[in-house]
Amino acid sequence: xxxxxxxxxxxGTMGADIAYVAANAGIPVVLKDVQQEVLDxxxxxxxxxxxxxxxxxxxxxxxAEARRQHIQYTTENGLLSDVSLAIEAxxxxxxxxxxxxxxxxxxxxxxxxxxxxxxxxxxxxxxSVTGRPDRVAxxxxxFPAHMMKLIEIVQGEETSRETVETLRRLAEELRKIPVLVxxxxxxxxxxxxxxxxxxxxxxxxxxxxSYADIDxxxxxxxxxxxxxxxxxxxxxxxxxxxxxxxLAAHYGERFGPANQLQQLxxxxxxxxxxxxxxYAY
Amino acid sequence: MPSDWEQQLIRRFxxxxxxxxxxxxxxxxxxxxxxxxxxxxxxxLAEGPFHWADARGLDVVLEELEMLxxxxxxxxQPPASLRERVQRGQLGVRTGRGYMTYVRRxxxxxxxxx
Ligand SMILES: NC(=O)c1ccc[n+]([C@@H]2O[C@H](COP(=O)([O-])OP(=O)(O)OC[C@H]3O[C@@H](n4cnc5c(N)ncnc54)[C@H](O)[C@@H]3O)[C@@H](O)[C@H]2O)c1
Numbered sequence: 066x067x068x069x070x071x072x073x074x075x076x077g078t079m080g081a082d083i084a085y086v087a088a089n090a091g092i093p094v095v096l097k098d099v100q101q102e103v104l105d106x107x108x109x110x111x112x113x114x115x116x117x118x119x120x121x122x123x124x125x126x127x128x129a130e131a132r133r134q135h136i137q138y139t140t141e142n143g144l145l146s147d148v149s150l151a152i153e154a155x156x157x158x159x160x161x162x163x164x165x166x167x168x169x170x171x172x173x174x175x176x177x178x179x180x181x182x183x184x185x186x187x188x189x190x191x192x193s194v195t196g197r198p199d200r201v202a203x204x205x206x207x208f209p210a211h212m213m214k215l216i217e218i219v220q221g222e223e224t225s226r227e228t229v230e231t232l233r234r235l236a237e238e239l240r241k242i243p244v245l246v247x248x249x250x251x252x253x254x255x256x257x258x259x260x261x262x263x264x265x266x267x268x269x270x271x272x273x274x275s276y277a278d279i280d281x282x283x284x285x286x287x288x289x290x291x292x293x294x295x296x297x298x299x300x301x302x303x304x305x306x307x308x309x310x311x312l313a314a315h316y317g318e319r320f321g322p323a324n325q326l327q328q329l330x331x332x333x334x335x336x337x338x339x340x341x342x343x344y345a346y
Numbered sequence: 347m348p349s350d351w352e353q354q355l356i357r358r359f360x361x362x363x364x365x366x367x368x369x370x371x372x373x374x375x376x377x378x379x380x381x382x383x384x385x386x387x388x389x390x391l392a393e394g395p396f397h398w399a400d401a402r403g404l405d406v407v408l409e410e411l412e413m414l415x416x417x418x419x420x421x422x423q424p425p426a427s428l429r430e431r432v433q434r435g436q437l438g439v440r441t442g443r444g445y446m447t448y449v450r451r452x453x454x455x456x457x458x459x460x
Contacts, residue, residue, distance in 0.1 A: 207388050215388035242387045244380035246370075253376050254388040257395070260366035264358050274351055282352045288360060290390035316369075319421050 066178070066231045068238075072097060072148040074165060075155035076138070079182055081107035082210035083152055085114050088135040090239050095137050095144045104138045111136065114211055142172045149174070150235070152204055153191075154182040162186060163194045170195040178228055180204035181219075184255065185311060188221035188248045198223035204232055205252060206241075214242045217252045250315045251308070259312055259320060262293045262305075266323035276343045294343035297326070298336035302343075306330050360398065361414060361422060364407065367395035368425045371445070378445045396445040399428075400438030404445075408432050 069092075073084045076098035084096040084107070098104050115129040124132075137144055145151065151169050155161055162181065169179050178200045181191055192201035203219025216236045218229060229245060236243035246252045251259060269279060280292020289296075297305045309322035329335075329342060336342035348356070367385070370376045376384070382394020399407045407428065414422035431437070431444060438444030 213388065215384055217384065217388070242383060244384045245376065246380065246384075247375045249373075249375050253370060253381055253384040256370065257363055257366045257381070257385060258389050261359050261363045264362035265355070268355055268358055272351060274355070279355060282348070282355055283359065286348070286352075286356045287392050288356065289392075 066149060066176070066227065068092065068150045068231065068235045070095070070148045071235075072145050072151040072173075074098075074151055074153045074169065076103050076107035077154065077156070079206060079208065079210055080152075080154035081110050082114075083154060083182065083206055084136055085111045085211055086206075086239050086241075088132045089115075089118075091132070091135065092238070093135045093137075095139060095148060097139050097142075097145070099140060101140055104140065108136075108138055142168070145169070145172050147174065148177060150178045150180060150231075152180045152182060157183060157186065159186050159190065162191055166191050166194050166201075170197065176200070178202070178231060180232065182206055185250065185308065187250075188219050189223070192221045192223055199225040200228050202228050202232055203248065203252070204236075207254070214240075215254070216241045216243045217254065218243050218245050219248050219252060220245060221248045251312050255308060256312060256316075259305075259308055261289075262297065263309065263320050263323065265293045266325060270323055270325065298342035298344055298346075300336065301338055302326060302330050302334065302336045305336075357410065357414065358418065360395075361407075361411060363391075364395045364399050365411075365422070365425065368427060368445075371396075372425060372427050382446075400444035400446055400448070402438070403440060404428060404437045405432050 071087055071092060072095040073080045074097050076096050080096065084094045087094045096104065096107060111133065115133055118124050119126050119129050151173060153162060153165055155165050162183065166179060179195065180202050181188060182205055183203060184205065188201065188203045192198035195201060198221065201221060202224045203217065205217040205219060207213035207215050218232050220229060233243045244253065265279060269276065276294040280294050283289055283292040306322050306326050309320055312320040313322065333339060334341040337346055340346050367381045370381055371378055378396040382396050385391045385394050408424050411422050411424040435441060436443045439448050442448050
């Protein structure tokens with residue numbers, strides 16, 4: 066199948082960027098949210114992203130305008146009746162996502178695909194509330210989606226080959242890099258990243274070497290773009306702790322969140338967003 | 347020259363990364379090529395964990411893991427797929443095959459010359 070027109074459900078941080086990426090590749094998009102003010106904010110954000118490309122000489126003003134016109138903003142389901150794919154990017158909550166999947170299953174054409182941008186929820190659980198589990202998959206962008214090249218295509222228990230192939234072709238059309246991963250907690254990137262982070266936290270606890278020294282050593286060795294403590298502060302320590310706990314519950318103690326992390330979160334130190342985490346801001 | 351603690355940190359970081367990557371492969375969740383692509387494009391690593399190990403030599407990686415398992419803890423125990431490859435003499439880039447396969451330039455050149 067070929068995706069001629071797609072819908073993005075949820076116009077928050079990720080949804081707005083995903084709609085931009087599709088429009089920029091020339092694919093018509095319906096961007097839906099339940100709040101009009103979120104749609105207005107998304108529209109301004111997308112306008113800025115296109116203006117940036119014009120400023121940097123990548124596209125002309127006319128091209129930017131034409132591509133912007135590819136996006137229709139809506140709070141209704143009416144425009145969804147002829148899309149061949151919906152990418153769900155609503156808030157990370159299983160019950161909410163299930164209800165969105167049930168609704169999409171009702172309003173989309175029967176042969177359309179439904180993909181979720183979830184970072185951590187099981188795809189098979191979402192697929193199971195629809196009458197088309199073979200046409201459901203994960204399509205996991207990374208933040209910020211207008212820059213990050215990777216898309217993890219997540220194969221649920223019943224996801225068909227054809228669904229995977231359609232999504233793979235779409236990812237390439239969006240000028241992204243697709244990889245295939247079977248449905249499992251953390252998929253590829255978050256799982257491997259958190260395993261390394263947990264090990265570094267243990268090292269820190271055992272040796273007492275400072276966070277800054279460790280971050281600098283990792284940067285100096287050029288093995289990662291930034292040290293794990295800078296990264297965790299940027300992601301949010303509460304988010305990092307939750308991911309570590311989920312992974313520990315599934316895969317065991319090697320992911321067990323370290324004491325430093327638990328204590329910081331208990332004290333309300335959540336990283337950059339609260340002004341204090343492993344570092345003070 | 348990095349200090350002792352720095353070397354130990356880098357060793358634990360890179361080997362923990364590699365071991366988790368190997369679990370994804372052994373559990374049938376993702377292919378080595380896809381894991382490497384994902385870690386470069388999604389996490390900004392300079393090199394994917396499988397290519398890192400193949401380039402270093404799987405025999406070398408095996409030895410390092412055995413050392414760390416003894417020093418730090420059994421979580422660094424070398425995985426089965428690594429032992430198998432080393433036993434079969436599939437040591438990575440140097441032998442043309444490890445977790446991934448590599449076209450050996452010298453052989454291809456002789457083939458082309460024939
Ligand atoms: N932010 C990240 O770094 C990141 C990265 C990768 C994946 N994700 C995933 O992307 C998804 C969205 O995350 P986000 O950060 O964009 O969240 P967000 O809170 O910025 O946006 C979610 C949007 O969904 C809307 N929404 C809620 N219920 C809806 C419904 N029934 N129909 C339509 N819209 C509805 C909300 O109004 C909100 O605008 C989550 O599953 C998250 O795990 C986030």
